[in-house]
Amino acid sequence: MRTSNYNVFMRDFANAADVMNRMFDARSYDYARNGGSNGETERPTRLPLDAYATEDAFVMHAYLPGVKPEDVEITFEGEELTIRGKFQPISENVEYVRSELYHGAFERRLTFNVPVNGDGIEATFENGVLTLSVPKAEAIKPKQIKVQVK
Numbered sequence: 001m002r003t004s005n006y007n008v009f010m011r012d013f014a015n016a017a018d019v020m021n022r023m024f025d026a027r028s029y030d031y032a033r034n035g036g037s038n039g040e041t042e043r044p045t046r047l048p049l050d051a052y053a054t055e056d057a058f059v060m061h062a063y064l065p066g067v068k069p070e071d072v073e074i075t076f077e078g079e080e081l082t083i084r085g086k087f088q089p090i091s092e093n094v095e096y097v098r099s100e101l102y103h104g105a106f107e108r109r110l111t112f113n114v115p116v117n118g119d120g121i122e123a124t125f126e127n128g129v130l131t132l133s134v135p136k137a138e139a140i141k142p143k144q145i146k147v148q149v150k
Helices: 005-024
Strands: 050-053 057-063 073-077 080-087 104-111 122-126 129-135
Touching: 080 129
Parallel strands: none
Antiparallel strands: 050 057, 057 129, 073 080, 080 104, 122 129
């Protein structure tokens, strides 16, 4: 299907208008538009992460640069895994010329719709990357059935 020239023009115009609005806005960076905040709000931002499933577990990775591992709180209750923490400002009591680095509270809640082994959850922290491994419960792991010859 071919896009009409009018649709292309309108899309380009809307993109240019968005750029101009952001350029002349008093704020240098729109944290809400980009999924975060600069710590001015009480509500924690949603921690972005990557997740995938292996045969034995669900694995999640989250970038946490500058956060100490002991300042990250991870809880598992019922079917919900919660990750909480806070990015601290690098320099305090300064008037920034530009402030684009995120600082403030973050949180991420994940609900598992399949049984998992909460007692076997492992969390590791390496080079600012948090890795969580949530083992699947034995009940949902694939079972290998051996064919018997009679």
